[in-house]
Amino acid sequence: MTAIPRVTFVLVSYNGREMLTRCLDTLAEHTPGPYEVVVVDSASPDGTGEWLEANLTGATVLRMPENLGFGAGCNLGVQHARTELVCFLNADVEVTPGWLEPLLARLDSTPEAAAAGSVLVFPDGRLQEAGSIIGGDGWSRGLGDGDADLSPLYPRSADYSSAACLLMRRRAFWQTGGFSPEFHIAYFEDTDLQFHLRSLGWQIWVEPASQVRHIRHGSSTTPRAIELSAINHEVFVRRWPEALAKRPPVADVHEHWHRLWWLRDQLAPYRVLLTTDEVPDPTQGQGAQRAWAVIQYWRQAAPEAAVTVLATRGDPAALRATGVEVSIVDDPKAWGRDRAGLYDVIVALSARGFPLAEQLSRTQPQAVRLFDTQTFLHREAERRFSALPDAEARRHCAIEAATWREAERTALSWAELSTVGSQAELDWSARYAPQATLRVAPYPVPVTPAATGLDRRDGLLFYGAFAATTTGNEIAAQRLIEQVLPLLEAPRLRVIGAHAPDSLRAPGVDVIGWVPDPAPYLRTARVLVNPSPAAAGAQTKLLDAMAHGLPFITTPQAAEGLPLGELREHLVAESPAELAELTQRLLDDDAKWTRVQSALLDLAATHFTERHFRAAMAEVLIHCGIAPPATTFATATP
Known part of the structure; x- marks a missing residue:
């Protein structure tokens, strides 16, 4: 069955055929299909429109009779889109490997989001914009402009994300009526659109897992860009007086850092x-x-x-x-x-x-x-x-x-x-x-709905993170290996946990160390044993075991505060001999093990679910x- 495209890429060109070709090449190279492309040429005087019409295959090419600007071109392009999503892409953008999937994931996981924008970087790799803030003076500032380190970025709801690369729900776009015709050729029309979307209850997100290269002012000179920006700034300020009146100016935020952070977070409910x-x-x-x-x-x-x-x-x-x-x-x-x-x-x-x-x-x-x-x-x-x-x-x-x-x-x-x-x-x-x-x-703890039974379980498990200095977990593991294990009938012991020391290695002990997911071990061990001298560092592991249907043997200190009730006499002991005796019973008595597992799962579901934590x-x-x-x-x- 042929997959149905989810995205239509809408590009507006004005001159710059070589730059546009590079944009389309990187799009084809780094974007999984299927998708559709609409290119709108805004009456390029250098023949770009004619070249597109003659040479661009697999895409819809539309030519405007005069340069009506970015907003009008995008509106025309979206009219020819049939997909759920549209992605506005400037001709001076080069997408990178894996750029689209994070944007799709953001919209799929956030139904309140009308749009998700990429992080824009300069060709040399420096940050150009990770979303922008808008001040009460109507001007914007790209967050992080010029930063060399992009690692502090994180997904967030933003005031505005540049339409140089912006994935949007088509229905949300038309809910606003599209880009306003009041704006002249370029600049501020995408800011205005996103203010309009927010006024309708939508959110705008910036997703740093998606990064694209952007040549700023790629299709116009910087003086011309400043001129166009000033013209459209007046239109934007006139259209949103009430929203802007509640904000401090953006012009001097780098002299008053608290204004920058307030503007960045002013949309947050808390x-x-x-x-x-x-x-x-x-x-x-x-x-x-x-x-x-x-x-x-x-x-x-x-x-x-x-x-x-x-x-x-x-x-x-x-x-x-x-x-x-x-x-x-x-x-x-x-x-x-x-x-x-x-x-x-x-x-x-x-x-x-x-x-x-x-x-x-x-x-x-x-x-x-x-x-x-x-x-x-x-x-x-x-x-x-x-x-x-x-x-x-x-x-x-x-x-x-x-x-x-x-x-x-x-x-x-x-x-x-x-x-x-x-x-x-x-x-x-x-x-x-x-x-x-x-x-x-x-x-x-997430309680396992159908915990693994005895037929797929064997051996003992110790589960706990270790550290450079001696901790309760290291003391507990050593106590288990040196004092409790010799009293048992030679069961297999696996030790999982970050930074497990080599000193724990012994005959019959498999020191695995850090594992990305402990669940497979919690589902396959027969008994977890943790003779910890303290609750800290141990109790969350006991709860994880409980939620996976893994019976545990532990000390009064580690079990303190757990509402074990009658289970306490079967699971909690102080001396190595008592710990070994309780462990051996769970290893030998299948019926008892099954009763304990059932009781622990009920206990986890009664007291330690996410529902209780959230309440x-x-x-x-x-x-x-x-x-x-x-x-x-x-x-x-x-």
Whole structure:
């Protein structure tokens, strides 16, 4: 069956036959078919129209009797389009490999979006424009113009994205009546169109995964471009006086940086800043999964919300791809001054993110202050203290625990509302920070609808991220291998988790390390064993196992706060001998294993689904004066 084209490419030419030919060549080279092409020649005096008519095959060529301009040419081209989508493409644009798919994906995933624009780069690779801001003076500024580093870009809703390369729903285009005939030849007609689309409730998105090369003013001289721009600027200002009256001028934004960020984010229903020491990577555990889920809730609760994560280190690429701005800063004080008064909400992600949040809240006195943590770090350090054999290590651990305890008490007092991961954390907070306003927002896990049965499961699994310094996970894994495993009847043990140390290698132990997706291991192991001295870094793994129908054996510390009920006596033990005994029972007794799996799946569905997490986070939004989303959504993963 022949595929039906989704896109018609509309190009308007005026002279520049060689440049137009190059544009069409790169389009054919880098664009998967099928698609249709309409080229409208605006009475080119150099014979481009005649050449197109004689030589261009597989495309519709239309010739206007006089140069009526870009807008009129595009309107004519769209009249001949039959596809769901149209893509406006300047003749001085060269598309690149993989440029179209991200634009299509954006429109497919965002029904509120009328259009998605590419990032424009200069021929030398520098950034030309990643969407633009429009000031109250009616002038625009391309964001990032001249930047050499494009990595900070992220998908976002924008004021305006250049029609040099803009994919649009055809029905949305005609809903506005098309490009206005009031504009003279070129400039501002695409800005006007997008203002009109926004007035009708549509969104405009910029998608940095799509990048194209653009020769600025390719078909006209720069003086002529300035002249045309000035003429059409007057028309644009006259057409949108009320919308522009609410904005500061754009002319001097680089002298007043807070205006630039306000103009960029002024369309957002809310602006939230989340602070952390390291950009969360959900493959690393140690609270990163919880932080990721919280960030994604803020991101998805309103598609146009402006969500910024501020950190001092880490890899931001995966988070940026989900539409989150990530800033890695050395000087947070200067960063905060540049964005003074911008944010509606500041969220400290655990005690590690609290120092940044406290510092930045001085430049954001209007922001609601929130504190969020899965588990308290001082409690992890206290539990680790008892498992460390070395006196000097215990002394450092005690100092660490005291430092975290004071930081967490201060954070609870600083915040107007604090959210924690379990009832146990809530109880501690209520005792030691009685003035704090608290909510439980349990870490969400997607419950497997049809968990794998016994016939496709075998062996033991340890699942947890490790770090350069000794952590609860490393202590737990060593305890399992050295003290529990020898008491069992030689089952196979697999160890998965980032940065798994070589010291864990032993007979019968398969140290796999980091895996892109733990689900296949959670679906094929018979029992997960984690004799962790603390909940931090372990409990989210227990919940993941629970959601995949994988029974686990663990310690009272790691299971603290989990509503296990009668299951506790079958799954929780302290000594290596007791842990081994419970593990062996699940290895030997098929009927018991099946009962435990069923009970854990029911427990996950009752307490730890995304629905429960979203309900708790909706209360947080309400506390901040923000309307929670009416629809459901899934937590994005990298």
